[in-house]
Amino acid sequence: MTPQALVLRLGYLILSVALVACYSDVVQASQEPTTGWLDWRGPAQSGLSTESGLFDTAELGGEGNPWSYALAGRGTPVVSNGRLYALGYEGEGKDLQEVLVCLDARSGALIWEDRWSDFLSDIIYDRYSIGSPTIDPESGDLFVLTTAGLMRRYSPDGELRWEVSTMEELGRLTFPNGRTGAPLIDGDLVIVHIITAHWGKVEGPARDRFYAFHKDTGDVVWWSTPGTGPKDGPYSHPVLENRGGRRLLYAGTGCGNMVCVDARTGEPVWRYRMATGGVNASPVLYGDHLIAIHGRENMDSSTIGRMLSIRLGSQAAADEAGPLVLDASHEAWRNELGSFTSSLVLAGDRVYTTVANGDLCCVNPADGEILWRHQLAPDQVHASPVFADGKLYVPMNNGSFHVVRPSDEGADVLCSLQLEGACVAAPAVCGGQVFVHTTQRLYCFGSPSDEPEWVTVADSDHGGSASAPSAARLVPGDVLLRVGETLDLGERGGVSVRALDVAGDDLGVVAPSQVEWPAMFAGAIGNTGIAQKVGAGVLKVHTAVGVAIARVRVVQGLPWAEDFESSVLNKPGDHGEKVAFPPGGWIGAFKKWEVADLEGGKVLRKTLANPLFQRAMGFTGHPDMSNYTVQVDIRTDGNRRSMCSAGVVNQRYLIQLMGNYRALQISSNDERIKERVDFSMKPGVWYTLKTRVDVNADGSGVVSAKAWPRGEAEPDSWSLQVDHAHPHTHGSPGIFGFSPQSRYHVYLDNYSVTPNE
Structure with missing residues (x-):
C-alpha cells in the first residue's frame, strides 16, 4: 500500500468512527412520539385503529353527534393532542380559497386557520382539498400539500415554518381532478408523490x-x-x-404501476404494471405480500379493475x-374486484374494500377469495372505510355513512346516516371519536376519551445499526439560485455533503476532496462558487466514500431582459x-x-413535435419574486x-393574447379568475404585451395588462384590470404558449422582467 493510500484509508476509518458516533447521538436525542391519528391511513398504514x-x-x-363544522372538504382530518386539523375550501368564484383549520377535537371550536388562493392550476368545478395533512410524530408539526402544489410545514399553533412551491421550483404539473393525497413522514423525511x-x-x-424533503428545512x-409516462394524477x-x-x-402510480422504492435513497427497486390507467388506491402489506387494487382496464384483458397479491422480496440484479x-x-392470486381510488383496509386476516357499484366487500388475504359483498350505496368513488372496535365505519360517495359489524358470514349494518354533501375521503379515529369530512361539513361522532398511545407498525428504524460510510449525498439535492448568489459546500447556507451507510442512513457530514462545478459557475475554485449566469447543470462532489451530485438551477434577479440573440443555434430543430x-x-x-431564426433574428419558438406539449408553461425566475412588470413581444x-394563444405569467397570474x-x-x-377584453390578433403580426401586479395596503390586489401592435406607441391606459380580494403576493414570472393540436408556431421575443415603477 502506498503512503498516499495509507493516509486516505486511515482518514476513511477515522471518518467512519466519527460519523457513527455522531449518528448515535442523533438517535438518542429523539423525542417521545406524538399521540393521535397522524395521517390519513392511520397508525397501521391500513385504515385500522386499535381503539x-x-x-x-x-x-x-343529537346523541352520538356532539358537533359538526361547516367546511367543505374532500380529505381525511388528522388528530393530535386534542387538536383536529383538516383541509377544506370556502367561497365562490375568484373568492374561493383553500382553508386549513385547527379545531378543538372535543368541542369543534376553531383554534386557528390559514387560507390561500389557487393559482395556475387546471382544477375544474370545486375539486379542492382532495388530500390530507400529516402530523410529524416527533415534533407535532403539520405538513400539507396544497392543490396548487405548495408543500408547507406548520407548527401546531399555525406558524408557517417553510414552504416549497413544487410547481415553480420542481415543475409540478396540475390536472383537472385536483387530487394531491397526503405527505408521508418517515424519520427526518417528508415524502410527496407528484407528477413533474x-x-x-x-x-x-x-x-x-x-420527492423526499428534509422535514426541518424543506431541502x-x-x-x-x-415508473413511466403518467396517464393520471397520483393519489x-x-x-x-x-x-x-x-x-x-410501496405505492401505485399514475402510469398504472405498483412500485417499490428505497425510502432512504429514492432508488427504484421494482415496478409491476397493473393497469392501462393510474393506480390510485393505496395498497396494504400482509406478511410477505403486498395487496393492491385498481379500477382501470387490465393489461392482459379488456376487463375493468382487479385486486391482486404481489409476492415481495424481488430485487434487481447488481448489474441490471x-x-x-x-410480471x-x-x-x-387475483380476483375481479375493482376500485378506482377507494383504498383497502386490513384487519387481522381479512381485507375490506368498497368498490365502484357501492358494495362493501370482504376478502381472504391468503388466497383472494371474496367471502361476501353487501351493497351500501348506488356507487363509490374515492372514500375508504376504517376498521375500529370490531366495526367498519364506511362513508360512501352519496353522503351515506354506515357502521357495520363484519363477520365471515356477512355484514351487520348497525347504523346508517345521511350526511350533508358527498363523502370522498376516509374517517379518522382518535380519542373515542370518529371524524368524517364531506363536501359540506366536518362531522364528529362518539364520546371523547383519552387519546391512545401512538404505535406505528412500520417503525422508521429498519433494524440495522449504523455502519461504515459507503456512499455520499448532497443536501439539498436540488438547488435554486439567482445570478450573483454564492453556493458553499458546507452545512450553513449551502450544500451539505453527507455520508450514507449501506442501508442509506445519513451518518453526517463528509469533507469534499474534489468539486466539479456546473458551467454557470465559471471560474469556481474549491468549495465555494458564485453563480455567473442563467443555466442549469449538475454539481459533482468527490469524497472518500463516493461521488455525490446535486441539480443546480440559476435564474436572474430583477431586472433582466432576454432577446435570445446570444443563443448558439447548433441543435436539430422541428424542421431540420x-x-x-x-x-x-x-x-x-x-x-x-x-430558440430559432426568424427573418434574420433569433426568437423563442414553441415546438410542435409532441402534441402533448400543445399547451406549455415555463417558469423563468424565483418563486419569492414580487412587485414586478413583465413585457414580451408575441407573434403566432x-x-x-385557427390561431394560437401566447402570453406570460406574472406573480401566479396568466396573462395571454388568445387568437x-x-x-x-x-x-x-x-374557474376562479378569468376576465377578458376584445383584442384582435392577426397571424404573422408582432404584438407587445405588458402586465403588472400590485398589492394594495389593505391586502387586496389588482392585475393590469395592455397590448398593442409592436412598433406603435404604448397606450397610456391599461386595456384590462382585474381586482382580486385575495391576491397572490409573490410568484415566479413565466412564459406561456398554446398551439391547438401543435399545428402552428408561437414566437416570443424581447422578454423582460423589471421592478414596478
Whole structure:
C-alpha cells in the first residue's frame, strides 16, 4: 500500500468512527412520539385503529353527534393532542380559497386557520382539498400539500415554518381532478408523490415521481422516477416496511404501476404494471405480500379493475440498469374486484374494500377469495372505510355513512346516516371519536376519551445499526439560485455533503476532496462558487466514500431582459434547421420551446413535435419574486380559423393574447379568475404585451395588462384590470404558449422582467 493510500484509508476509518458516533447521538436525542391519528391511513398504514368503546349508533344533531363544522372538504382530518386539523375550501368564484383549520377535537371550536388562493392550476368545478395533512410524530408539526402544489410545514399553533412551491421550483404539473393525497413522514423525511416535468434528459420529461424533503428545512434530499409516462394524477398513499435491511416504500402510480422504492435513497427497486390507467388506491402489506387494487382496464384483458397479491422480496440484479420489472408470475392470486381510488383496509386476516357499484366487500388475504359483498350505496368513488372496535365505519360517495359489524358470514349494518354533501375521503379515529369530512361539513361522532398511545407498525428504524460510510449525498439535492448568489459546500447556507451507510442512513457530514462545478459557475475554485449566469447543470462532489451530485438551477434577479440573440443555434430543430435550447434555468421550457431564426433574428419558438406539449408553461425566475412588470413581444402562425394563444405569467397570474377568442385575458385558474377584453390578433403580426401586479395596503390586489401592435406607441391606459380580494403576493414570472393540436408556431421575443415603477 502506498503512503498516499495509507493516509486516505486511515482518514476513511477515522471518518467512519466519527460519523457513527455522531449518528448515535442523533438517535438518542429523539423525542417521545406524538399521540393521535397522524395521517390519513392511520397508525397501521391500513385504515385500522386499535381503539375500543366506539359508537354503534348515532343521531345527526343529537346523541352520538356532539358537533359538526361547516367546511367543505374532500380529505381525511388528522388528530393530535386534542387538536383536529383538516383541509377544506370556502367561497365562490375568484373568492374561493383553500382553508386549513385547527379545531378543538372535543368541542369543534376553531383554534386557528390559514387560507390561500389557487393559482395556475387546471382544477375544474370545486375539486379542492382532495388530500390530507400529516402530523410529524416527533415534533407535532403539520405538513400539507396544497392543490396548487405548495408543500408547507406548520407548527401546531399555525406558524408557517417553510414552504416549497413544487410547481415553480420542481415543475409540478396540475390536472383537472385536483387530487394531491397526503405527505408521508418517515424519520427526518417528508415524502410527496407528484407528477413533474423538471429539466434535463432524465428529469425533464413528465413522470410520476416521489420527492423526499428534509422535514426541518424543506431541502430536497432525493427524488425518484420509478415508473413511466403518467396517464393520471397520483393519489395512492405509500406504505412502508423494513425488508432485507432496507427501508422500502410501496405505492401505485399514475402510469398504472405498483412500485417499490428505497425510502432512504429514492432508488427504484421494482415496478409491476397493473393497469392501462393510474393506480390510485393505496395498497396494504400482509406478511410477505403486498395487496393492491385498481379500477382501470387490465393489461392482459379488456376487463375493468382487479385486486391482486404481489409476492415481495424481488430485487434487481447488481448489474441490471433501472428497477426490476415484475410480471404476472410474481402474483400470488387475483380476483375481479375493482376500485378506482377507494383504498383497502386490513384487519387481522381479512381485507375490506368498497368498490365502484357501492358494495362493501370482504376478502381472504391468503388466497383472494371474496367471502361476501353487501351493497351500501348506488356507487363509490374515492372514500375508504376504517376498521375500529370490531366495526367498519364506511362513508360512501352519496353522503351515506354506515357502521357495520363484519363477520365471515356477512355484514351487520348497525347504523346508517345521511350526511350533508358527498363523502370522498376516509374517517379518522382518535380519542373515542370518529371524524368524517364531506363536501359540506366536518362531522364528529362518539364520546371523547383519552387519546391512545401512538404505535406505528412500520417503525422508521429498519433494524440495522449504523455502519461504515459507503456512499455520499448532497443536501439539498436540488438547488435554486439567482445570478450573483454564492453556493458553499458546507452545512450553513449551502450544500451539505453527507455520508450514507449501506442501508442509506445519513451518518453526517463528509469533507469534499474534489468539486466539479456546473458551467454557470465559471471560474469556481474549491468549495465555494458564485453563480455567473442563467443555466442549469449538475454539481459533482468527490469524497472518500463516493461521488455525490446535486441539480443546480440559476435564474436572474430583477431586472433582466432576454432577446435570445446570444443563443448558439447548433441543435436539430422541428424542421431540420439548427436551433438552441431555451435558457437552462427556465423550468418547464425544455423540449417545449426552442430558440430559432426568424427573418434574420433569433426568437423563442414553441415546438410542435409532441402534441402533448400543445399547451406549455415555463417558469423563468424565483418563486419569492414580487412587485414586478413583465413585457414580451408575441407573434403566432395560423389563419383566421385557427390561431394560437401566447402570453406570460406574472406573480401566479396568466396573462395571454388568445387568437381564437380575439381577446386579451387575465386568469389564474379558469374557474376562479378569468376576465377578458376584445383584442384582435392577426397571424404573422408582432404584438407587445405588458402586465403588472400590485398589492394594495389593505391586502387586496389588482392585475393590469395592455397590448398593442409592436412598433406603435404604448397606450397610456391599461386595456384590462382585474381586482382580486385575495391576491397572490409573490410568484415566479413565466412564459406561456398554446398551439391547438401543435399545428402552428408561437414566437416570443424581447422578454423582460423589471421592478414596478
